[in-house]
Amino acid sequence: MSLIGREVSDFRVNAYHEDSIKVISKEDIMGKWSIFFFYPADFTFVCPTELEDLANKYDEFKNAGAEVYSVSCDTEFVHKAWHDASDTIKKIKYVMLADPTGKLAKDFDVYIEEQGIAERGTFIINPEGKIVSYEVSSGNVGRNAEELFRKLQACQFVSKHGDQVCPAKWTPGEKTLVPGLDLVGML
Numbered sequence: 147m148s149l150i151g152r153e154v155s156d157f158r159v160n161a162y163h164e165d166s167i168k169v170i171s172k173e174d175i176m177g178k179w180s181i182f183f184f185y186p187a188d189f190t191f192v193c194p195t196e197l198e199d200l201a202n203k204y205d206e207f208k209n210a211g212a213e214v215y216s217v218s219c220d221t222e223f224v225h226k227a228w229h230d231a232s233d234t235i236k237k238i239k240y241v242m243l244a245d246p247t248g249k250l251a252k253d254f255d256v257y258i259e260e261q262g263i264a265e266r267g268t269f270i271i272n273p274e275g276k277i278v279s280y281e282v283s284s285g286n287v288g289r290n291a292e293e294l295f296r297k298l299q300a301c302q303f304v305s306k307h308g309d310q311v312c313p314a315k316w317t318p319g320e321k322t323l324v325p326g327l328d329l330v331g332m333l
Contacts, residue, residue, distance in 0.1 A: 149269075155172070156171070160221070170215070179213070180212060180271040181212055181215065184268070187219070187220060197234070197235060199288075203292065217243040218244075219251060248262065251265075255267075268280060303322070
């Protein structure tokens with residue numbers, strides 16, 4: 147069953163952010179665009195490359211009105227230790243959510259029960275707290291922050307312009323489409 151349009155369940159988790167431990171809840175994501183970026187585990191191989199890519203693009207996400215939340219089934223203390231030990235992870239300015247019980251990963255349907263880790267799941271959540279885009283990738287395939295940012299921009303555009311849709315590779319300023327019978331068979 148698709149998760150599109152599903153409202154994020156209430157949650158309250160610890161997080162590592164800006165050299166401190168914080169509590170993040172559903173209330174914190176309401177009223178703005180959010181990216182939930184699940185990854186398998188801290189101190190691994192593909193994960194730091196993805197998190198660095200996201201860190202390099204973070205200011206653009208913020209300027210677009212979106213907050214980024216990385217999520218793994220590690221604790222906030224493991225996030226801190228990884229941050230302190232890795233020059234790559236030190237670049238992260240976004241919130242690192244701790245999900246040691248797997249509650250968030252289960253709620254987003256990306257929890258791997260046998261391993262106690264999350265799949266590589268990427269979710270764009272609108273200001274009403276509903277999932278408008280998601281993608282789940284194999285654990286051995288890294289994701290691209292540039293494409294995620296493009297998808298965020300497209301989701302934001304169609305949210306404001308409900309009569310239009312964004313074609314493949316659409317970026318702001320490019321032509322959109324208005325669905326109708328006149329387009330059937332013409333594209």
